[in-house]
Amino acid sequence: MIICIDVGNTRTKVAVYENSTLQQLIITNNEKLIKNISKQIQGIENCVDIILSSVGDLSLETIEDLKKLGNLITVTHETFLPFKNLYSTPTTLGIDRIVLAAGATLKYPNQNRLVIDAGTCITYDFINSSNQYHGGAISPGIGLRYKSLNDYTANLPLEKISELHPFVGNSTATSIQSGVLNGVIAEIEAFIDHFKHLDENLTVILTGGNSEFLVNRLKNSIFANPNFLLESLFLLHQHIVSND
Ligand SMILES: Nc1ncnc2c1ncn2[C@@H]1O[C@H](COP(=O)(O)OP(=O)(O)OP(=O)(O)O)[C@@H](O)[C@H]1O
Ligand SMILES: CC(C)(CO)[C@@H](O)C(=O)NCCC(=O)O
Numbered sequence: 001m002i003i004c005i006d007v008g009n010t011r012t013k014v015a016v017y018e019n020s021t022l023q024q025l026i027i028t029n030n031e032k033l034i035k036n037i038s039k040q041i042q043g044i045e046n047c048v049d050i051i052l053s054s055v056g057d058l059s060l061e062t063i064e065d066l067k068k069l070g071n072l073i074t075v076t077h078e079t080f081l082p083f084k085n086l087y088s089t090p091t092t093l094g095i096d097r098i099v100l101a102a103g104a105t106l107k108y109p110n111q112n113r114l115v116i117d118a119g120t121c122i123t124y125d126f127i128n129s130s131n132q133y134h135g136g137a138i139s140p141g142i143g144l145r146y147k148s149l150n151d152y153t154a155n156l157p158l159e160k161i162s163e164l165h166p167f168v169g170n171s172t173a174t175s176i177q178s179g180v181l182n183g184v185i186a187e188i189e190a191f192i193d194h195f196k197h198l199d200e201n202l203t204v205i206l207t208g209g210n211s212e213f214l215v216n217r218l219k220n221s222i223f224a225n226p227n228f229l230l231e232s233l234f235l236l237h238q239h240i241v242s243n244d
């Protein structure tokens with residue numbers, strides 16, 4: 001059994017794999033993480049492997065508890081990776097971005113790949129066909145855009161994701177909707193177009209909590225997988241263990 005844990009900025013997600021197939025997906029929080037995993041491994045006789053990616057605050061105590069539950073691999077900036085990290089500040093690169101780049105490299109070999117993670121933040125990561133990672137981009141996610149318009153102004157209400165709106169918003173609410181949603185879609189299209197100019201056969205992977213909303217609204221053809229980070233953890237675990 002392999003348990004993949006993704007501690008994000010907002011949510012914590014767990015995937016349980018058995019015989020290389022996904023058995024269970026759990027959305028939890030850091031307080032309930034140990035209890036949830038203990039439940040999964042109750043009565044399991046074979047060894048339990050755990051791989052952890054965290055960009056959130058996971059307490060040392062929780063990490064110690066995870067070590068008691070199975071063989072724990074925590075992804076760090078020293079982890080053995082399938083790509084060459086050419087980021088100029090490699091030790092500040094987000095662990096989630098490292099895992100996504102690893103997953104894209106392993107799942108889609110010998111091609112240029114762009115991973116777009118639309119969660120709390122939107123991250124763009126490009127890995128070329130020679131498995132070199134140079135970097136990408138970070139921008140505010142959809143939720144963050146709504147929240148910051150409300151937080152940093154006197155008059156703007158807090159809107160939330162809804163159906164797509166015309167470019168010309170004719171009220172405060174529809175103006176915000178146009179700015180946030182049409183803005184995010186235009187941004188994502190621009191990044192995809194930028195890399196497609198370099199390679200028209202570019203592989204684009206879209207993931208994160210907002211990927212399902214976005215996938216039908218983008219004109220480019222993409223692989224949408226809301227759980228690509230968890231799948232990437234599984235692939236990275238296989239990669240690490242088989243090269244040990
Ligand atoms: N069931 C859900 N619970 C919470 N957010 C959800 C849910 N489904 C979709 N979302 C959307 O997903 C976004 C959060 O994305 P995601 O879960 O990828 O963030 P996260 O846990 O912070 O992970 P990351 O830090 O990797 O972005 C929110 O903006 C929200 O609109
Ligand atoms: C950008 C986030 C917050 C996205 O989760 C994360 O990847 C992170 O904390 N990154 C560190 C900065 C960087 O990636 O260069």
Ligand SMILES: [K+]
Nearest residue numbers: 117119120121
């Ligand atoms: K993200």
